[in-house]
Every structure is written in structure tokens, then in C-alpha cells.
Amino acid sequence: MYKLDSTLQSLNYQTTFYSSSSARISYTTKNNERNNVTSSPIRKCPATRTVPITTMARRRRLLKTLIGIIVGLFASRLFADECFWSGRSKPYRLIDDENRRAINKSLLFVGVMTAAKYLDGRARAVYDTWGREVPGKVMFFGGESAYAEHVPLVGLRGVDDEYPPQRKSFRMLKYMYDRFVDRYEWFVRADDDVYVRTDRLEELLRSVDSRKPWFIGQTGRGNTEEFGLLSLDDDENFCMGGPGVILSRETLKRIGPWLEECLDNLYTTHEDVELGRCVKKYAGISCTWSYEASDYSSMQVILYHNQSGNAAFSGDLKQKEVHRAITLHPVKQPQYMYRLHKYFKGLKIQNNQQKRVLLHRDIASSMQELGYRIDRVNAARLAPDLALFDQPRGSDGYLGDSSTLGVPAGLNRYVPQTLDEVLEWELICKTLYTHRDSNPRKRIGSSLKEGLGDVVREIMELINSFSRQRGRVIDFKEILYGYWRLDPSYGVDLILDMLLVYKKYRGHKMTVQVRRHAYVQQTFTGIFVREVEDYAHHDRNLVSSDSLPVHKQIVHKIFSKINEQLQPLLNFYDINESCINFIVPLSGRHAIFTRFAELYEEICLKTSENTNLYVVLYRNAEAPEDYNKTAQFLRDLSAKYPHRIVQTITPTGQFSRGKALQRGVDQLHQDSLMLFIDVDMVFDSGSLRRIRSNAVQQRKLYFPIVYSLYNPRFINASFSERAWIDPEQRPINDINGFWRQFGFGIASLYRSDYDRLGGFDLEISDWGNEDVAFYDNAVRSELRIVRSADPGLVHIYHPVRCDGIMDVNQKTMCSGTKASTLGSLRYLQALFLKYKDLFR
Incomplete structure (x- = not known):
């Protein structure tokens, strides 16, 4: 928490003190002449009449004068930059931290212009990311009343946050000139919506002679509407402010004494145009031209301006423009600034890993000259008491497995030993x-x-x-x-x-x-396992810590007691978990439904999972007794768990899966999380967690890829159905079943998103196709689709009947599904080779 005023400088000030005898003492520093450029005159007291005094009185006055000078020097040194502050105390912690960080770095001073409304957002994001990596010093500049707790801020006297920021820009440069022109080689004028790759910028600036006048930036002449109206001569231009402007020490020395005059003689409202005019007039140089548009390192490339406005850098960052750039502009949202910083950190990690691989290869090549094989390099010793790799595997100093990382590049580095290893x-x-x-x-x-x-x-x-x-x-x-x-x-x-x-x-x-x-x-550099804390649990513990204010601790304890009393009354499940509403369409098949219902009881009802069950039950002419058995089973289950919803919906008419699911949807409100599932499925508690995580209202729909079993008789499988109910016993492989990549019948989403997509096509009857049509609508929507293999969802094999289907497309899909469940391609091939004489 601090704020500096730009008009006064430590040890460059004029202070006036008054003793009790009304005599005025005045003290002026050597550098006062230059400070008077920006400092306002200090108000003087009216002259007082001199009276005779004794020798003792003179000594007393002289002693008071000396004490006043000493106190004045100390006070002025401490508060020189605080004279016009409104009175709030402002620790110098961040200023001191920034000074200590930059104490041995003299390459670059970065001034970031910001405004009061951006201090806690964009400005803080800049300082938390690239601002801490500047090879020099970074300071933020705002209006006179600006105040911040998280960034080293300078409040410029006589400056506000109104746009255009001409006064702010020129006063910021004047601040740099007055205080730091002899301490740093380069000076950058930046906005709080630009990201700077400081390592790339340092590499560029160290290749340029800062003793010469340089004015580096992305060249501008004005847009189509402004061309010819900016009072620029044919040989004049300006550096556009957005992507950043770089001045050498010599350039700042030349324009520093004339910045106030440039500010008093503006031709346009554009701050960057006027800065370019000032540099041209008093430094005699223009912004770096970029005539060669195809140049890989032109200013338009390395000082990159994205034309997407507020959406800039919100999409894919794996673009050549992003990788080539030194500065990236504009970054309007703080989260995009952090996202860019994380991305470039990842690129640095990749580069370091590549260097690591090359070093391992060099070491392995050198050790081979000493007679070590590549698989023995990790155990090599340079001397009897000196190991080449002194840190064991698993320690922080472990350098990696050289038998993997040290293998030289070559298409023959992997040598198979058997035919199967090819x-x-x-x-x-x-x-x-x-x-x-x-x-x-x-x-x-x-x-x-x-x-x-x-x-x-x-x-x-x-x-x-x-x-x-x-x-x-x-x-x-x-x-x-x-x-x-x-x-x-x-x-x-x-x-x-x-x-x-x-x-x-x-x-x-x-x-x-x-x-x-x-x-x-x-x-591949190896597999790394990293343990992370349970942050949710950590945060809960943090709430009750003694570090919180006393009033918050009291409130927390009160609500904790209330929560302890209410917890047994909350239907036995965690209220923070979204309720999953199972919607199951059913016609006949009582024995299969009994298996599903028993599994639902084990996974959901007995463990108090936050779920509801809606069974849409149709009558089946081929098995009329199944209807009554299933209805009675559901009534018994509902009576057994009266505090849970187990509801039976009994529509009339011919069974249609789309219509049945729609009847279940109609029972729910807009914020309900739904799961469309069939009685042939088995699931576990892990599936429920993934459903809650992957289905997000107004954002994501979850279409899990389920594991579907082959016909057990066809592949001579001996496993039981019970083995697939227990997740620890499931033999999931390419022999017993396959991942149903093109199955979309099992889905999880919210009722509001279902209605937005228009629901199922209720004109579709008989077998399938309603889920494919619904999935196509979801693909065309703005919602994100999540598809992943879910090992907890297994489709138990059942015969597929395609005899009564009349629609050609449905019959084709049904036949394809029936064929895909016969067995794996490898098994079918072996079967064909065994009985090829029986095939035509």
C-alpha cells in the first residue's frame, strides 16, 4: 500500500523550516534547478521583523536551527514523494521489494500506464506475470489520486485517468528522465493490456547499441480516415503505443528537457502520435521503419497487435504469430494475461527439456569413448569416489535416465528383438x-x-x-x-x-x-508422478484458522454449529453434489430390469447418493406379465426408501425410446441434471462423479463412450454378468468387448440445455436413430460436447432384433450394431481361417 508523487525526488528538493523565533531557515539541494521543472513553488511565510537577541538566545536559536535542518533532511528524505497525498499511510513494502529485485539489473526500466479501475485487475495481472521478470525495474503510473496495494504505483501530480492519456504518458517519461536516465540503458512505455516476453526483449536490446538514439516500435502513419490529418511530414511517423514503445537512454536524454514543452504544444489527441512528433523534433529520429513486410523479424511481427479486440488471445495460442512475438497486444482480460504467462512458461520448460536431452546425448557419446555402454552410463564413475550421476532416482537432484535420454537420434535407435516387437x-x-x-x-x-x-x-x-x-x-x-x-x-x-x-x-x-x-x-523424457493437496479440504481448514479476523472466526463458528445440527436432516447426502435424475425407458424385460434396479439400490440408495430414478414403463404385448411385475417391484422399492424419489411413469401407446425419455424429462425442472440410460447398462460410483463433473449447465454435455460386450456364446466367454457389476473384477480388453465410439444413447445434460437443443425427434419410432439426430443438433450448437471412455459404464450384451424395422436407415444401423457385437476383428479373422471351407 503506497503511492508516490512524481514531482519531488529523494535528495532533490527544497524545504523550508520555521523556528519558534519566527526566523526563516532555507535549505536547497544541488539538484534543485532540474527539479523546478515539475515542482510547484513552495509557499513562503510573510516577512517578519527582526528583533535584538542576546548571545544565549543566538546559541539557542542556532541549536534549534541545526536540529531543524537534521529533522528536515530526514523528513524530506522519507516523505519527499508524499507531499501531496491525501493523508493515508502507505507502506513502501512493494517499492522496496521492487528496488531490491532490480538492484543489480540496469538494462531496462518499464513504465506501465494504468488507471484506477484497472489496478486490481489488469495492472495486478501484469505485475504478477511478466512484471516480476523484467531485467531491470518496472513501475506503474496512474493519476494523482491513484492508490494500490498490489503493484508499485506512482501517482503523477496533476494527472487524471481520462482518455487520451497524453499528460500521463509525457509526465511518466519525465519521471523516468528525472530519476533514472543514468541508471538504465533502455526505457519502455507500455500499457497495462500488453504482455511482454522479457527474455526475448532482453535478447533484442542487448544486440543494439543503447548509446545511439533509438525509437523502437510498430510504425504507424494513421488509419485511412486519419491519413494526412495528423500533421506528419512525409518522412515522419510514430510508434503505435499499444504494442509498446522502446527508447534508448540517448533518446530519452535528448527529449527529457523538452517533454513539458511538447505537452504544451499538441496537434492531435493521439498520445503516441505526439510522442513520435516530440522524438522527431528533439532527438532527430523516427520510429523504426518496416518496409520489408516479409521480413521474419519486422516490427509488425515482434511487436504483435491482434485485431480481435477483446477476444484477442482467448483461443488457440499455438500460432506462429504468438510464438514469434516479443510483445502481444491487447490483453483485455486479466485471465488471458495469466493464460499467456502459463503458456510461455510451458514453452520454456519444453526448451529446457530439449537442452537436457542434448546434454544427455553429449554425455553418453563421451562416455562411450571411455568404454561405457549406453545402458551403463548412469552407473559410471569419473573417479573411485566421484560418480557421474551422484543423485539416485527419486531424489530432487536426479538428472534422468541416460539410457533413454542419451540415445542418439536415428530411425534405428529402437531395435526390435522379435517379430511382435516391430x-x-x-x-x-x-x-x-x-x-x-x-x-x-x-x-x-x-x-x-x-x-x-x-x-x-x-x-x-x-x-x-x-x-x-x-x-x-x-x-x-x-x-x-x-x-x-x-x-x-x-x-x-x-x-x-x-x-x-x-x-x-x-x-x-x-x-x-x-x-x-x-x-x-x-x-519421451519419462513419466513423472506429482502429488497435489486436497485444495477443497485445505480451504475448509483455512476458514477456521486463527489467521482470519476475529469477527470472521466468530461467524464461522456459529455457522459451523448450525451446519452440524442440520446435517442429519439433509436427506443423508451431500447438498453440494448435483442430483442425478436417472431416466430409464422400459418395455418388458423384467429380469434385466431387476438386475439394473438391484445395482441402483446398491450404488445409489444404500450409500445415500444424491440421485432420483424415473422409470418410463410401457406395456409389452409379447410379455404382458412383465409390466405388472416391474410395476410392483418399483412400488416395493419406493416404499423401502420413502425419502428418495423412485417414480414410475406409465404412458400408453406403442413404445418409442425418444417419446419415453421425453416423458421422463417432463417431470423435471430446468435446473435438473439428467442421465439417459438403458436397463442393459451397469455403472459404478466413479461414473456418477464423472457425470457430475462433465455435464455443466449452459456449457457442456456429456456423451460417455461405454464399453460394450461381445456375444459371450460366440466368443466362448466364461465370465458371469456379476463380474461386470464389480468394477474391480471387470476384464476390459479387446477380446471381451469394444468401446462403442458411435453410440450416443447414454447421455447426461441439464433440462435447460435439452430444451435449448429442441429435444428428441418424437416422430422417430421403432429402433434407434433418435439419439443420433439429437447428437447432431448438439454438435451444431454452441455447447461443448465431452466424449471420453468411461470404464464404469458397461453395456451387457443382449440379442438385437431387426426384423420388425421398416425404415431403411434404421434397419441399416440396426444390422451394423448386430454385426459389431459378434466379436473382435481378430477373433472373426481366426474363425474365418479355421472354417474358411464353409464360406463361399
Whole structure:
């Protein structure tokens, strides 16, 4: 909590003291002349008449004068920058922290302009992210009344937060000039909505001579409406303020004494235009021009302005523009600033991991010259009492397994010992061709597509790393074809045939398409297990800690006592868990429903899970007795658990799954969480947790991928149905069943989202297709769809009958489902080879 006034400086001040005898003592520092540029004159007392005094009185007055000077020096040193504050106390903690952090760093001073309404949001996000990594000092500048607790803030005298911030910008630069022009080599004028990659900026600035006048930024001449109206000559421009403006020490020295004059003679309302005019007039330089738009390192590239406005940097960050940039603008929301910072931290980790792999390879290569095999390097000793890797596996100082990380790059680094260990290559050519799937030609999955994008981007960054020196740039166009394989022990191998565009913009300019092969290997660095605290439990404990104010501790204890008294009355379940409403359509099949209901009782009713059960029961002409048995079973279950909802809905007419589910939906309110499920399914408590997590109202729908069993008679399976009810005994593999990728009947969502999507098509009758049509509507909506394999949801095999289906599409889907449940492709192939004489 602090605030500084920019008009006075430590040890650069004029103070006036008055003794009790009305004699005035005046003290002026050596640097007072320069401070008078911004300091207002100090009010003087009216002259007083001199009276005769004795020698003792003179000594007493002299002693008081000396004491006054000493106290004045101390007070002025402490409060020089506080003279015009409103009276609130402001600790200098963050100022001191910032000074200590920057004490040995003299490269860069960053001034960030902000306003009172952004201090707790954007300004704090800047200081919490890249602001703490500046190779020098960072300060925030606001209006005269600005006050902040979380950022080192300077309140500029005579400045408010109105837009345009011309006075704020010029006074901020004057503050830099008066206090720090001889301490730092470079000075940056930045806004609180820009992200700066400080390591990249340091690399750039250390390659430029700060003793020369430099005015670096993204060049501007005004937009179409303003062109010719900004009073700029043909050879004049300005650095646009948004992406940041960089001035060398020499430039600031030249314009510093004239900043007030520039501020008093403005031609436009644009702060960056007027700053550029001032620099041109008194420093004699313009903003760095970028005539060569194709230059890989042009100002438009490294000082990047996103045209998306408030939505900038809210989407995919894996873009070449983001990776090339030094500054990124605008970042209007604080969460996007933290998101960018986390992303760039991840890139640094990747770079360090790559360096680590290269070091391991160098070490392994060197040790091989001494006779060590690659799998023995970790145990090597440089001397009898000096191990090469002195820290054991599992310790904080463990450097990694060199037998994995030290293997040199090469397509033959993995050597199979048997035929089964041979790694198969898969072809990438617009689509993916693989032998691992029943459909050999399939769409490239999102994970593989994202991985290819990362690889291509890193390849192009490597190719273009020296493009500026060579006067050319190479752009990626497309992958013509490629091969890839995965080895869990070593990593991923890729062979890519890429179409590139070669552009030469120096000398003999040319643009031509070229094809290049890239051989890429991604090395796995190992699996790391990280334990995290139970933050929810930690937060609950934190509430009752003694660190809270006394009144909050009292309130917390009162509500804790009330909660303890009410907890037994809360229907035996956690009120913080969303209630899952099971909606089960049913016609006949009493024995199968009995299995489902017994499982529901075990998982939900006996354990007090927050769930309700709605069974939509139709009469079945083929099994009329099942209707009465099922209805009675439900009545008994409801009577056994009277505090829970077990409701039977008995519509009339012909059974239709879509209509049955709609009848269940009609029983619920808009904020109800629904689960569409069939009696053939088994589930466990883990499935319920995933349903609550993955179905979010107005945001996400959950369509789990269930494990579906093959026909046990066809594959001669000996397992019992009870084995699939117990999650610890389930033999999930590709022999017993398969993951139903194209099944959408099991779904979880909120009633309000169901209505927004228009619900099921109630015109669809007989078998299936209503879930596919509903899923298509969900895909076209703005809601996010969550699809993942759920090991807790298992579909027990039952015969599929397609005889009575009349619709062609439904009959085709039914036949396909019936065929897919026969057995695995491997088993069917073995069966065919065994009885191939019986097939035509």
C-alpha cells in the first residue's frame, strides 16, 4: 500500500523550516534547478521583523536551527514523494521489494500506464506475470489520486485517468528522465493490456547499441480516415503505443528537457502520435521503419497487435504469430494475461527439456569413448569416489535416465528383438491409414492433428531462426504425406514430406514452392508422478484458522454449529453434489430390469447418493406379465426408501425410446441434471462423479463412450454378468468387448440445455436413430460436447432384433450394431481361417 508523487525526488528538493523565533531557515539541494521543472513553488511565510537577541538566545536559536535542518533532511528524505497525498499511510513494502529485485539489473526500466479501475485487475495481472521478470525495474503510473496495494504505483501530480492519456504518458517519461536516465540503458512505455516476453526483449536490446538514439516500435502513419490529418511530414511517423514503445537512454536524454514543452504544444489527441512528433523534433529520429513486410523479424511481427479486440488471445495460442512475438497486444482480460504467462512458461520448460536431452546425448557419446555402454552410463564413475550421476532416482537432484535420454537420434535407435516387437508405420495423407482399426482409412484424430501442428511449427521456427541474416523466409503450406510410429519406450518417429514456400526479399527477390523431407524424433523424457493437496479440504481448514479476523472466526463458528445440527436432516447426502435424475425407458424385460434396479439400490440408495430414478414403463404385448411385475417391484422399492424419489411413469401407446425419455424429462425442472440410460447398462460410483463433473449447465454435455460386450456364446466367454457389476473384477480388453465410439444413447445434460437443443425427434419410432439426430443438433450448437471412455459404464450384451424395422436407415444401423457385437476383428479373422471351407 503506497503511492508516490512524481514531482519531488529523494535528495532533490527544497524545504523550508520555521523556528519558534519566527526566523526563516532555507535549505536547497544541488539538484534543485532540474527539479523546478515539475515542482510547484513552495509557499513562503510573510516577512517578519527582526528583533535584538542576546548571545544565549543566538546559541539557542542556532541549536534549534541545526536540529531543524537534521529533522528536515530526514523528513524530506522519507516523505519527499508524499507531499501531496491525501493523508493515508502507505507502506513502501512493494517499492522496496521492487528496488531490491532490480538492484543489480540496469538494462531496462518499464513504465506501465494504468488507471484506477484497472489496478486490481489488469495492472495486478501484469505485475504478477511478466512484471516480476523484467531485467531491470518496472513501475506503474496512474493519476494523482491513484492508490494500490498490489503493484508499485506512482501517482503523477496533476494527472487524471481520462482518455487520451497524453499528460500521463509525457509526465511518466519525465519521471523516468528525472530519476533514472543514468541508471538504465533502455526505457519502455507500455500499457497495462500488453504482455511482454522479457527474455526475448532482453535478447533484442542487448544486440543494439543503447548509446545511439533509438525509437523502437510498430510504425504507424494513421488509419485511412486519419491519413494526412495528423500533421506528419512525409518522412515522419510514430510508434503505435499499444504494442509498446522502446527508447534508448540517448533518446530519452535528448527529449527529457523538452517533454513539458511538447505537452504544451499538441496537434492531435493521439498520445503516441505526439510522442513520435516530440522524438522527431528533439532527438532527430523516427520510429523504426518496416518496409520489408516479409521480413521474419519486422516490427509488425515482434511487436504483435491482434485485431480481435477483446477476444484477442482467448483461443488457440499455438500460432506462429504468438510464438514469434516479443510483445502481444491487447490483453483485455486479466485471465488471458495469466493464460499467456502459463503458456510461455510451458514453452520454456519444453526448451529446457530439449537442452537436457542434448546434454544427455553429449554425455553418453563421451562416455562411450571411455568404454561405457549406453545402458551403463548412469552407473559410471569419473573417479573411485566421484560418480557421474551422484543423485539416485527419486531424489530432487536426479538428472534422468541416460539410457533413454542419451540415445542418439536415428530411425534405428529402437531395435526390435522379435517379430511382435516391430513397430508399424501409419500413413498420413489427408486422412490416416492404419491397420489397427476395423476401418483402415479414418479421420486424423484431434490429438495426432495437434501433435503434427506442434512439430511443423517447431520445424519452421528452426528453419527460420537465421532468416533475417540470410534475407529470406520459408513459410509452411501443407503436409503432402507422412509416416509416423509410436514407441512407448523412446518416443515418436515422423517422416514428413512438406510443401514449403521460399521467399527471398534481398538481392534477387523471388518466391518459389519447394518440397522438403523432414525426419523428426520426439523423445519421451519419462513419466513423472506429482502429488497435489486436497485444495477443497485445505480451504475448509483455512476458514477456521486463527489467521482470519476475529469477527470472521466468530461467524464461522456459529455457522459451523448450525451446519452440524442440520446435517442429519439433509436427506443423508451431500447438498453440494448435483442430483442425478436417472431416466430409464422400459418395455418388458423384467429380469434385466431387476438386475439394473438391484445395482441402483446398491450404488445409489444404500450409500445415500444424491440421485432420483424415473422409470418410463410401457406395456409389452409379447410379455404382458412383465409390466405388472416391474410395476410392483418399483412400488416395493419406493416404499423401502420413502425419502428418495423412485417414480414410475406409465404412458400408453406403442413404445418409442425418444417419446419415453421425453416423458421422463417432463417431470423435471430446468435446473435438473439428467442421465439417459438403458436397463442393459451397469455403472459404478466413479461414473456418477464423472457425470457430475462433465455435464455443466449452459456449457457442456456429456456423451460417455461405454464399453460394450461381445456375444459371450460366440466368443466362448466364461465370465458371469456379476463380474461386470464389480468394477474391480471387470476384464476390459479387446477380446471381451469394444468401446462403442458411435453410440450416443447414454447421455447426461441439464433440462435447460435439452430444451435449448429442441429435444428428441418424437416422430422417430421403432429402433434407434433418435439419439443420433439429437447428437447432431448438439454438435451444431454452441455447447461443448465431452466424449471420453468411461470404464464404469458397461453395456451387457443382449440379442438385437431387426426384423420388425421398416425404415431403411434404421434397419441399416440396426444390422451394423448386430454385426459389431459378434466379436473382435481378430477373433472373426481366426474363425474365418479355421472354417474358411464353409464360406463361399
